[in-house]
Amino acid sequence: MAMHISLRAGEKIYINGAVLCADRKVSLELLNDATFLLEAHVMKVESATTPLRQLYFIVQIMLMNPSDTVAARDMFEGSIRMIMDISGDASLLAGLSGVKTLVSNGRAFEALKAIRMLFGIEAEILAGRRHVSPTQAA
Incomplete structure (x- = not known):
């Protein structure tokens, strides 16, 4: 099951231990099972x-x-x-x-x-x- 995530410019997401930072508003679709945490919940x-x-x-x-x-x-x-x-x-x-x-x-x-x-x-x-x-x- 795919997971849709929207990030604002400058927002971070932690996926499987990696830190990703969006430089602009972006939507991501995680197509497999991944461990993630949104910056708002950190x-x-x-x-x-x-x-x-x-x-x-x-x-x-x-x-x-x-x-x-x-x-x-x-x-x-x-x-x-x-x-x-x-x-x-x-x-x-x-x-x-x-x-x-x-x-x-x-x-x-x-x-x-x-x-x-x-x-x-x-x-x-x-x-x-x-x-x-x-x-x-x-």
């Missing part, structure tokens, strides 16, 4: 300020540099285990379980999308607006 290291954002950054490294993922995979395993061990929120745990499965199946792009979906839950927990029920903590 998190800068200074934005990785929470446990989930750090996890996102680790998975992003795995996606952007697919030839050197051993250290990143080890970091991912340690990070997700730590987050799951300290979290008592059922929704967050379910989401992280899905993320772990996606990464173990080599689906880093989908894992990034799943992590982004959990940012709201994490923000509520960190702000104290989301409380874990006693049955969830047990």
Whole structure:
């Protein structure tokens, strides 16, 4: 199945570890299965300020540099285990379980999308607006 991607002038895309920059507005059609990340979804290291954002950054490294993922995979395993061990929120745990499965199946792009979906839950927990029920903590 072909994937259509539109880029604005100056926008970057990361495909299979290569960085491409469009010098003008362009549409691309990826005809085979490729690992890619749009510049708009790239998190800068200074934005990785929470446990989930750090996890996102680790998975992003795995996606952007697919030839050197051993250290990143080890970091991912340690990070997700730590987050799951300290979290008592059922929704967050379910989401992280899905993320772990996606990464173990080599689906880093989908894992990034799943992590982004959990940012709201994490923000509520960190702000104290989301409380874990006693049955969830047990």
